[in-house]
Amino acid sequence: MSIALTSKAKPLINGECLRQAPIMFEATAILLQSLLNRFVKPAEFKKKKDVDLANLDLEGADNLLTFHHAVDIGIAAELELKQELPKKKLTSCTKFTSEFRNDCLVFLKKMGQQIQERSPLKYPAAKAISCLSPSIIYHHTKKAVIRMKSLLIIMLENKIIDEETVENCRREFSTLCDSVTSSSSDLGSLFLKWTEEIPLDKFFIQVKLSRTCATLINPNVLKNAVRFGNGGKKTTDMY
Numbered sequence: 001m002s003i004a005l006t007s008k009a010k011p012l013i014n015g016e017c018l019r020q021a022p023i024m025f026e027a028t029a030i031l032l033q034s035l036l037n038r039f040v041k042p043a044e045f046k047k048k049k050d051v052d053l054a055n056l057d058l059e060g061a062d063n064l065l066t067f068h069h070a071v072d073i074g075i076a077a078e079l080e081l082k083q084e085l086p087k088k089k090l091t092s093c094t095k096f097t098s099e100f101r102n103d104c105l106v107f108l109k110k111m112g113q114q115i116q117e118r119s120p121l122k123y124p125a126a127k128a129i130s131c132l133s134p135s136i137i138y139h140h141t142k143k144a145v146i147r148m149k150s151l152l153i154i155m156l157e158n159k160i161i162d163e164e165t166v167e168n169c170r171r172e173f174s175t176l177c178d179s180v181t182s183s184s185s186d187l188g189s190l191f192l193k194w195t196e197e198i199p200l201d202k203f204f205i206q207v208k209l210s211r212t213c214a215t216l217i218n219p220n221v222l223k224n225a226v227r228f229g230n231g232g233k234k235t236t237d238m239y
Contacts, residue, residue, distance in 0.1 A: 021222050022132035023196060024120050029053070032115055038072040039065050039108045054121035058109045073104040125154055125225050131173075132217060134203060138191040141177045148173050151216070151225065160224045165212060172210040 029050040036045055036053060044063045048056060057063055065071050073081075081100060120126035130136055131147035152166045161169075179185045190207050200217055215221060 020196075020200060021126070021226065022129050022200060022217070023135070025050075025126045025130040026133060026135065027196070028115070028120050032112070032119065032121070035108065035112050035115065039105055039112075041065055051121050051127070054116050054119040056116070058112050058116070064105075064109075071101060071105050071108070073101060077104065123226070124150065128154055129222065129225060132200065134191045134194040134200075137177060137180055138188065138194075141181050145174060145177055155221075155225055158224065160221060161215070165215070168212040169216065172213050176209065176213070
């Protein structure tokens with residue numbers, strides 16, 4: 001079965017991972033969407049927001065496709081199953097196929113549940129920090145501004161940064177977003193060309209992110225935001 005998962009998982013506490021924390025929310029959402037799309041009923045899947053996917057009941061039969069034919073086990077697995085059947089002297093190919101597909105469904109469910117259990121989609125801080133993702137800034141500028149406000153509230157409430165820094169960050173970030181979307185600025189093309197292979201700290205140096213806003217991607221600052229970021233609030237409180 002072919003399911004694209006990262007091959008180099010690192011602890012969140014790792015400084016390198018913390019520097020890339022702003023892309024974690026969207027990356028996890030895409031991963032979970034791709035996985036659940038294989039075995040969750042479209043009617044249940046498409047109406048869910050990212051944060052709802054992290055809480056979707058994967059044991060409830062009403063939410064799942066049947067393993068007999070609808071579950072997407074992948075092209076490679078389909079081909080392998082087709083090639084394997086003639087090699088086996090089976091009294092019932094139908095039974096073998098059903099058991100194989102059911103095993104695939106069980107595997108997909110377990111994988112989905114493990115991602116849900118560890119999912120950053122559940123945490124307000126992870127969603128708020130995504131405001132610093134170049135992709136969000138470029139493609140969803142209003143969303144980035146709203147999430148930046150949420151991030152600054154989390155940091156101020158937990159005394160990670162002071163009031164003056166909060167106001168400076170908010171103002172300078174709004175200016176950055178305006179520049180990215182301005183037709184007279186070259187910043188937009190830099191944000192458009194950004195890929196996940198480019199470390200965020202190096203990218204923001206390249207685009208000359210203000211010193212105040214740059215403090216937000218400091219690993220120690222991000223670690224504290226992640227640690228204290230729940231604050232008793234639900235992720236649905238943020239856009």
